Amino acid sequence: xxxxxxxxxxxxxxxxxxxxxxxxxxxxxxxxxxxxxxxxxxxxxxxxxxxxxxxxxxxxxxxxxxxxxxxxxxxxxxxxxxxxxxxxxxxxxxxxxxxxxxxxxxxxxxxxxxxxxxxxxxxxxxxxxxxxxxxxxxxxxxxxxxxxxxxxxxxxxxxxxxxxxxxxxxxxxxxxxxxxxxxxxxxxxxxxxxxxxxxxxxxxxxxxxxxxxxxxxxxxxxxxxxxxxxxxxxxxxxxxxxxxxxxxxxxxxxxxxxxxxxxxxxxxxxxxxxxxxxxxxxxxxxxxxxxxxxxxxxxxxxxxxxxxxxxxxxxxxxxxxxxxxxxxxxxxxxxxxxxxxxxxxxxxxxxxxxxxxxxxxxxxxxxxxxxxxxxxxxxxxxxxxxxxxxxxxxxxxxxxxxxxxxxxxxxxxxxxxxxxxxxxxxxxxxxxxxxxxxxxxxxxxxxxxxxxxxxxxxxxxxxx
Amino acid sequence: xxxxxxxxxxxxxxxxxxxxxxxxxxxxxxxxxxxxxxxxxxxxxxxxxxxxxxxxxxxxxxxxxxxxxxxxxxxxxxxxxxxxxxxxxxxxxxxxxxxxxxxxxxxxxxxxxxxxxxxxxxxxxxxxxxxxxxxxxxxxxxxxxxxxxxxxxxxxxxxxxxxxxxxxxxxxxxxxxxxxxxxxxxxxxxxxxxxxxxxxxxxxxxxxxxxx
Numbered sequence: 175x176x177x178x179x180x181x182x183x184x185x186x187x188x189x190x191x192x193x194x195x196x197x198x199x200x201x202x203x204x205x206x207x208x209x210x211x212x213x214x215x216x217x218x219x220x221x222x223x224x225x226x227x228x229x230x231x232x233x234x235x236x237x238x239x240x241x242x243x244x245x246x247x248x249x250x251x252x253x254x255x256x257x258x259x260x261x262x263x264x265x266x267x268x269x270x271x272x273x274x275x276x277x278x279x280x281x282x283x284x285x286x287x288x289x290x291x292x293x294x295x296x297x298x299x300x301x302x303x304x305x306x307x308x309x310x311x312x313x314x315x316x317x318x319x320x321x322x323x324x325x326x327x328x329x330x331x332x333x334x335x336x337x338x339x340x341x342x343x344x345x346x347x348x349x350x351x352x353x354x355x356x357x358x359x360x361x362x363x364x365x366x367x368x369x370x371x372x373x374x375x376x377x378x379x380x381x382x383x384x385x386x387x388x389x390x391x392x393x394x395x396x397x398x399x400x401x402x403x404x405x406x407x408x409x410x411x412x413x414x415x416x417x418x419x420x421x422x423x424x425x426x427x428x429x430x431x432x433x434x435x436x437x438x439x440x441x442x443x444x445x446x447x448x449x450x451x452x453x454x455x456x457x458x459x460x461x462x463x464x465x466x467x468x469x470x471x472x473x474x475x476x477x478x479x480x481x482x483x484x485x486x487x488x489x490x491x492x493x494x495x496x497x498x499x500x501x502x503x504x505x506x507x508x509x510x511x512x513x514x515x516x517x518x519x520x521x522x523x524x525x526x527x528x529x530x531x532x533x534x535x536x537x538x539x540x541x542x543x544x545x546x547x548x549x550x551x552x553x554x555x556x557x558x559x560x561x562x563x564x565x566x567x568x569x570x571x572x573x574x575x576x577x578x579x580x581x582x583x584x585x586x587x588x589x590x591x592x593x594x595x596x597x598x599x600x601x602x603x604x605x606x607x608x609x610x611x612x613x614x615x616x617x618x619x620x621x622x623x624x625x626x627x628x629x630x631x632x633x634x635x636x637x638x
Numbered sequence: 639x640x641x642x643x644x645x646x647x648x649x650x651x652x653x654x655x656x657x658x659x660x661x662x663x664x665x666x667x668x669x670x671x672x673x674x675x676x677x678x679x680x681x682x683x684x685x686x687x688x689x690x691x692x693x694x695x696x697x698x699x700x701x702x703x704x705x706x707x708x709x710x711x712x713x714x715x716x717x718x719x720x721x722x723x724x725x726x727x728x729x730x731x732x733x734x735x736x737x738x739x740x741x742x743x744x745x746x747x748x749x750x751x752x753x754x755x756x757x758x759x760x761x762x763x764x765x766x767x768x769x770x771x772x773x774x775x776x777x778x779x780x781x782x783x784x785x786x787x788x789x790x791x792x793x794x795x796x797x798x799x800x801x802x803x804x805x806x807x808x809x810x811x812x813x814x815x816x817x818x819x820x821x822x823x824x825x826x827x828x829x830x831x832x833x834x835x836x837x838x839x840x841x842x843x844x845x846x847x848x849x850x
Contacts, residue, residue: 203829210830223669236758241659251736257812263645309647315836316827332827335696338831366836373837374748390807400781401840407777407815408744418649425803426663433799440826443764446685446801447838448818450806453815460740460776462814472645479652598839 181504186531194506200336204452207335208497214441215494220435232434233552235427236488239419243479246388246421247470257421257453259466266473267297273469274299274380274413281411281465283308283377287369290314292330293381293415293471295513296526296580299380310380311372313401314366321482323347328507329515331439331493332541336506369401379405379463385431385490386468386542389424393451396435398442408450412463413420413453418470419487431490434550439491474526483558486521488551489508496553497546501538502575508552510535517545517555524562536562537632602630651752657724671797674762678795678846681765685821686834687842693850695813697789698728701754704787704843705732711751714742714783717774720756721789722847729754744778753783753839757819760846763798765818767844768806778820788819788838790849 193199219225239246251261264270278286286303289292289312300321303310312321316334320327323345327333334342343356346364354364381402383392393414395402406412421426436442455462478487496502496516507515511523511532520535536559545555585591601610610627613619621627671677675691682689692700705711712735715726729736737750747753755775757767767788769780780786796802799818806816823838834840 207830210826221669223667228667231661232666234659235663237659238661241653243653244646247646249651257814261639261642263642265640267646295808314827315825319827328687334827337828339831342828358828359834361828362825362833362836370748370835374745389703390812392812398823399825399836401836403777403781403817404837407771407781408758409739425807426800427661428665429662429800429803442685442820443681444766444818446819446821446823448820450816450818452812452816453813455771458773459771459814460773461744461778462776466814470645472640472648476648476652479649480654480656484656592692616749 187505187534191505191509191538193508194336195504200506201336201504203338204335205327205503207329208503211332211440211493211497215438215497216441218437218441218443221580222437227436229429229552230552231432232550233488235430235579236490236551239422239427239484240479240484240487243419243421247418250386250388250391250421250470251358253389253451257391259391259453259468262467262469263475264469264471266335270297270415270469270471270473271299271302274415275302276310277411277413277467278303278306278308278378281377283411284377285309285311285372286380287311287313287372287376287405288317288380289382289397290317290333290407291380291415292327292513293382293417295327296473297415297471299415311369311376313369313373313405314397315362316367316397318369319345322346326508326512329493329496330491330518331496336508337508373404373408376409378411378413379407379409381405381414383414383420383468384435386416386421387423387425387428388421391452394432394529395430395451396432396447397449398446398634400447403447403449406449407462410463411465411467412451412454413469414468415471418472418475420490433490435490438494438548438550459598478522480523482561483525483544484519485553486518486525486558487523488553489518490551491518492550494548494550498544498548500540500542500544505538509538518553521553521555521558521562521581524566533562533566536560536566541615564577598630599633601631605630607632647806662842664764668798668800669763671762674795674797675846678760678762678765679833682821682844683765685765686765686824687765687790687821687844690843690845692722692798692845692847694722694847695724695850697845698720698724700845701787702728703727704785705752708785710734711785712737712749713754714737714739714750714751714779715754716740716756716776720785720791720847722752725754725789739779740776744782745831747778748782750783752785752787753779753781754787754789754810755780757788757844758794758796758816759796759802760790760844761799761802762819765844766799766802766818766820768802769817769819770813772811772813777815780817780843781838783839784835785841785843786819786822787843787845789845790848804810834845
C-alpha cells in the first residue's frame with residue numbers, strides 16, 4: 175500500500191486515514207479542536223430552558239418541512255421572487271454550475287468571492303469557475319487556508335482544523351513572498367488585508383444558505399468572521415446556492431433552529447453575524463447587490479425523500495456529530511469523502527453518490543451512537559449507518575460471504591462446535607494463554623494488523 | 639435544464655406516500671429574562687463587545703470617550719434618527735474627521751476607523767443588536783470599519799431571540815438586508831487561537847440610550 179496524500183481519494187478509508195493516524199501533530203490538533211467545540215456545546219446547552227425538549231421540537235420542525243417540501247419550495251419561490259430575487263431549480267451539479275457560469279459570463283465576472291459553503295464543494299463550483307477563466311476566492315479564513323494549500327476542507331465547520339499555525343505561517347509567507355511572523359493575529363491580519371481588496375472589486379458574491387424561510391422570502395446566512403456579510407453585500411451580483419431540504423416555514427421555526435445551531439457547533443448562543451437576505455437592494459438603499467439569485471439543488475436528495483433515510487435530510491450542518499465521533503477524531507476529515515465528513519457524511523455520501531468508496535464509509539464507524547446523542551435535530555445517525563451496511567451487504571465481496579456461510583455451517587451442530595472448542599484449547603496450550611499478536615496465515619493476518627486477538631484459554635469452557 | 643414544475647413534481651411524488659406532519663412550537667421554550675438591561679450588559683460583554691449606557695444628552699460624551707482610546711480616528715455616521723443629536727458635535731470636538739453616510743460612499747467608508755449607526759432592536763438574552771440596510775442606514779458603516787458603535791434605544795430592547803423574530807415578521811416593509819450582530823468579528827481557524835476583526839469590525843460598542 176502506498177502512502178496517500180490527504181487529498182487523494184483513490185484509496186480506501188483505511189489508507190486515507192493513515193495520513194492523520196500516523197501524524198501525531200495533526201491528530202492532536204484535531205483532538206484539541208473538537209474537544210474545544212464539544213466543551214463549548216455543553217456550556218451552550220445549559221443556557222436553554224429545556225435542551226432535550228427543544229431538540230424534539232427542532233426534529234418535528236424539520237420533519238414538517240420535509241413532509242411538505244413541495245409546498246415549502248413553491249412558497250419560497252413566490253416570496254423570493256416577490257422580494258425581487260430570481261430562482262433557478264437545478265437537478266444536478268452540472269445544471270447548477272451551468273446556471274452560475276452563464277450568469278457570471280452575462281455579468282462579465284472575473285472574480286467571485288465565496289463564503290464557506292459545503293454545497294458549492296459538492297457541485298465542484300470552484301473547478302467550474304477556474305475552467306471558465308473566472309477566479310473563485312474563498313473568504314472564510316479556514317477555507318482560504320485550505321484553498322491556498324490546494325486541499326479540500328477537512329471539517330464542515332472548521333475546514334482547516336488539520337493545519338497547525340506553523341503550516342499557515344509557511345503557506346502565507348509563500349504567498350506574501352516574505353517571511354511572516356508565526357503569530358495567529360498577524361496571519362489573520364494578512365488575510366484580512368488581501369481579502370478586503372477582493373471583496374470591494376469582485377463582481378460576484380457566492381454563498382450557501384443556512385436556512386431559507388419559505389413564507390418570508392428570506393435566506394439566512396450565519397458566519398463569525400463577517401465574510402458572509404461581505405459576500406452578500408459588496409459585489410454587484412449575489413448568488414446563493416442551497417440544498418433543496420434547507421428550508422423552514424416561518425420565523426418562529428427559524429428562531430428554534432438558530433437557537434440550536436450555534437450552540438451545537440461552538441457553544442455560542444448565536445454566531446456573531448446572522449444575515450437575513452431579502453432580495454436585492456431596494457430603491458433608496460445606499461448599498462447592496464443589484465441582483466440576487468437563488469439556486470435550489472436536488473443532486474440526489476429527492477432519492478432520499480420517502481425512504482427510511484429521509485431523517486438524514488433534517489441536518490442543519492452544525493458539525494456536532496463530527497466533534498464527538500471517535501473515528502473522526504483519529505482518522506480526520508480527509509479520510510472521508512472530500513465534501514461531507516464524519517457521521518453525517520458517512521450517511522449522506524453513499525445516498526448521494528453510488529461509488530465503491532462511498533459505500534465503504536458506513537463501515538468506518540463503531541456504531542457507538544455518540545453522534546445520535548448530540549444531534550440537535552435527532553437524526554438517528556447510527557441506525558442509518560446500520561441500514562446502509564445492510565443495504566450494501568448483499569453486494570459484499572463473494573469471498574467474505576462464503577467465509578461467513580462456511581462459519582455458520584461449521585458451528586451449526588454441537589459436535590462440530592465442540593471440535594472448534596478443542597481446537598481453540600489446543601492453540602491456547604501452544605500460546606500458553608498469552609494474547610495472539612500476529613496470525614501467521616495469509617488473509618487472516620489482516621485481522622491482527624491493527625489489533626491483537628484475545629488470549630486463547632488453555633482449556634475449553636466445558637472442561638473448566 | 640429542469641423546469642420548476644418537473645423539479646417540484648418529483649419532490650411531491652417522493653413524499654406522497656408518507657404522512658404529512660405538523661408541529662406546534664410550545665410557547666414556553668424561551669427563557670424568562672428577569673432584568674433585561676442587566677442581562678443585555680452581561681451578554682454584550684460576554685461575546686466580546688463593550689456595553690455603555692447613555693441618555694440622549696450624554697451620548698456625545700460616551701462616543702468621545704470611545705474615540706479617545708483610538709489613534710487619530712476618522713468617523714462615519716449614518717443619518718439615522720436613533721443616533722443621538724449630540725454625537726456629531728462631540729466627534730468634531732475631539733478633532734476627529736467626521737463623514738456622513740450615505741454621502742461618504744462605500745470606497746471611502748472602507749478606509750474609516752469608526753462606523754456609528756443605529757440598531758433597530760436589541761436582544762437581552764444574547765447581547766445582539768439588529769442592523770438594518772434601510773435608508774438612511776446601510777451595510778458598509780457597520781461592516782467595513784474597524785470599530786462599530788451602535789446606538790439603540792432602551793425601549794427597543796427585547797427579552798429573547800424569538801421575540802426579535804416576531805418583530806421582524808411584523809415589519810411593514812422589509813429591507814433587503816437585516817443582520818443580527820452578536821459581538822465583534824472573530825475567528826479561531828488558526829489552531830483555535832481566538833482572533834478578533836477578521837473581515838468585520840474587531841471592536842463593537844453597544845450604547846443603550848435611556849430617557850434623560
